[in-house]
Amino acid sequence: MGIYQLLSRAVEAAEVDRVEKLTRTALDEGLAPNDVLDNGLMPGIEVVGEKFGRGELFIPEVMMSARALQTGLGVLRPFLKVEDTSFKGKLVLGTVAGDIHDLGKNLVAMMFTANGYEVIDLGVDVSSEKFVAAAEEHQPDFIGLSALLTTTMSRMPEIIRLLDERGLRGNTCRVIVGGAPLNESFAAEIGADLYADSAIEAVNLVRKTLSA
Amino acid sequence: MLVWKPEDIQFDRSEVLRYLGYGSNAAKVGVRIRKMVEQEMDTARTLIAPRGYFRIVDAAPLREWEYFSDAERVAFGVATIGEALETRVKALFAAGEGTRGVLLDAAGSAAAEAVTDLVNREVWRWAKRMGYRTTRRFSPGYGTWSVEGQELVFQHLRDRKVEQLGVTLTPSLLMVPLKSVSFAIKLGRQSMREVNKGRCVSCALEENCPFRGRDDVCRKASGERV
Numbered sequence: 001m002g003i004y005q006l007l008s009r010a011v012e013a014a015e016v017d018r019v020e021k022l023t024r025t026a027l028d029e030g031l032a033p034n035d036v037l038d039n040g041l042m043p044g045i046e047v048v049g050e051k052f053g054r055g056e057l058f059i060p061e062v063m064m065s066a067r068a069l070q071t072g073l074g075v076l077r078p079f080l081k082v083e084d085t086s087f088k089g090k091l092v093l094g095t096v097a098g099d100i101h102d103l104g105k106n107l108v109a110m111m112f113t114a115n116g117y118e119v120i121d122l123g124v125d126v127s128s129e130k131f132v133a134a135a136e137e138h139q140p141d142f143i144g145l146s147a148l149l150t151t152t153m154s155r156m157p158e159i160i161r162l163l164d165e166r167g168l169r170g171n172t173c174r175v176i177v178g179g180a181p182l183n184e185s186f187a188a189e190i191g192a193d194l195y196a197d198s199a200i201e202a203v204n205l206v207r208k209t210l211s212a
Numbered sequence: 213m214l215v216w217k218p219e220d221i222q223f224d225r226s227e228v229l230r231y232l233g234y235g236s237n238a239a240k241v242g243v244r245i246r247k248m249v250e251q252e253m254d255t256a257r258t259l260i261a262p263r264g265y266f267r268i269v270d271a272a273p274l275r276e277w278e279y280f281s282d283a284e285r286v287a288f289g290v291a292t293i294g295e296a297l298e299t300r301v302k303a304l305f306a307a308g309e310g311t312r313g314v315l316l317d318a319a320g321s322a323a324a325e326a327v328t329d330l331v332n333r334e335v336w337r338w339a340k341r342m343g344y345r346t347t348r349r350f351s352p353g354y355g356t357w358s359v360e361g362q363e364l365v366f367q368h369l370r371d372r373k374v375e376q377l378g379v380t381l382t383p384s385l386l387m388v389p390l391k392s393v394s395f396a397i398k399l400g401r402q403s404m405r406e407v408n409k410g411r412c413v414s415c416a417l418e419e420n421c422p423f424r425g426r427d428d429v430c431r432k433a434s435g436e437r438v
Contacts, residue, residue: 014244058233060245063311070308098384103317106305150359151384 003029004040007072011044014064016071023075033079037116041072045115049200059107062200066114073116088115089210092134093144094122096155101148104179104199108144111199117206128159135168142206143169145192147179157190169193174209176202213373214331216262221293221330223322225249231318249315256319261294264331265377268338268399269368277364279357279407283398285344287335288368291328292379292392293320320391328393339399347404349395352385355408359385365394 001009003026010018019041026036048065051057091112095105102124109119120138122130135143143163147153156177163169174193177186187195194209196202228249229238241249266289274280297320304313332349339346352361362385366374379392387394398404 055237056240058237058240059314060232060248060311061242063314064244067308067311098382098386100382100386100388101390102302102305103314106310106313110305110310149353149384149386152386 003031004036004043007036007040008044008047011041011065011068011072012047014061014068016064016068019068019072020075023072027075027079033076037073037076037080041069041076042115045069049204052198052200063107063110066110069114073114088117089141089206090118090120090138091142091144091206092120092122092131092138092140093146094126094131094134095124095146095148096131096152096159097125097127098155099147099149099152100124101146101179104148105144105146107199108146108178108202111203112206115203115207117203128155128162131159132162132166132168135163135173136166140173141210142194143173143175144202145175145177147177147182150181153179153181153186156192160191164191176205178202213376214264214266214334216327216330218257218260218262221257221260221262221323221326223253223319223326225253227322227325228253228315228318231321232314245315248312249319252312252315253319255300255316256297256323259293259297259300260320260323260327261296262291262323262327262330263294263377264289264291264327264334265369265373266290266331266335267368267371268335271398271400274364279350279361279396280398282402282404283347283400285399286368287338287346287397287399288365288395289328289331289335289349289397290365290369290374290377290379290387290392290394291324291331292377292387292389293324293327294378294391295389297323298390324391324393328395332395332397335397335399339397342399344399344401345403347398347406348408349397350407351393351395357407361396362387362394365396369394 003022007022010022023036045065048057048062052062093105093109095102109121112119122134145156145159160175169175176194176196177192178196184195194205196205226238229241234241266287268285268287271280271283271286274286280286301313301317336346350357352365353359362381366381380388382388
């Protein structure tokens with residue numbers, strides 16, 4: 001089995017120490033850092049995502065694999081060239097005003113970070129104005145809005161309206177929404193660009209959108 | 213106010229795994245996760261401050277609400293495990309220990325539900341003593357009862373004892389601490405209609421819910437604490 005396959009399997013099995021060791025070995029063998037990332041680490045987390053989608057793996061296993069991936073990325077990062085290390089995309093993320101649930105939002109942040117995206121986490125109880133200000137400041141590819149209550153998901157259309165009014169949304173910045181009481185039709189109704197019902201689906205949707 | 217010692221709160225691993233989404237797949241949990249679940253359950257036991265409170269009121273003024281139309285009396289209650297556990301969960305995430313954070317959070321949810329069972333038991337005892345039948349408990353934001361029901365529950369619990377309990381309602385009807393459960397139980401001499409019949413049957417979310425049909429409590433409806 002080649003080193004890429006070993007790395008991929010180690011990510012899948014969430015063997016943090018092994019991922020670290022194999023990543024260092026790959027670099028020592030002179031393999032290009034971006035190849036180690038694309039051919040070794042990423043296929044591992046992609047398999048995890050697929051298994052999660054099929055109900056073969058669950059959130060704790062996914063998070064452990066994400067941690068293993070992050071460890072490998074941590075080893076690679078100093079050796080990646082600037083153009084390689086530029087993140088795959090930038091996500092501004094937060095739980096909307098009036099809502100202080102952060103577990104789901106944290107899972108999303110962790111999955112995006114582990115998959116090589118830059119995440120700006122605004123935290124919980126984030127005002128609509130703060131989302132807009134962050135969109136202006138950071139110029140993200142995606143703005144992620146999370147809500148766990150029917151009473152707070154109603155903030156989402158207001159944020160989308162404000163972003164539209166300031167010309168901050170479009171093909172370069174899309175809004176992705178998620179949270180327990182939401183569904184696809186609500187997302188469509190409020191004009192969100194994307195809806196994801198899990199952290200992994202969010203990553204997959206963003207990946208597909210950026211590669212389209 | 214009802215107060216229990218942490219060791220009085222019985223919640224088991226299968227409950228915690230259910231909150232983590234394993235449902236009937238508990239057999240698929242690996243040794244490593246299983247061990248971490250045990251560790252976080254132990255941690256949870258050191259962080260919970262189980263408390264609860266309930267009040268039983270005459271149902272007559274509540275009969276305009278369809279939910280209470282066939283009740284003679286209604287018990288409104290709230291249970292909590294306090295704030296320390298969710299503070300620790302936040303700290304774990306901040307330290308990059310998200311897996312442990314998720315496991316501890318699930319243990320907290322299981323513990324909060326176990327405390328609610330104890331408050332519920334006190335309601336049953338009272339009802340039995342007074343010759344009333346009871347329905348299963350139902351909570352705002354779960355099943356068909358919208359989260360706006362929180363106002364009704366807290367309106368009936370607004371007294372000094374609830375202040376001592378330390379559970380407050382935010383303007384968006386969220387309970388703080390998050391690991392709190394509010395509920396209502398109908399009491400009457402005759403049989404009464406269950407509000408949430410067979411788990412998902414009466415849920416307005418219908419087929420849009422990814423948890424639908426699983427052997428699980430409702431984790432999807434708004435007001436979720438997990």
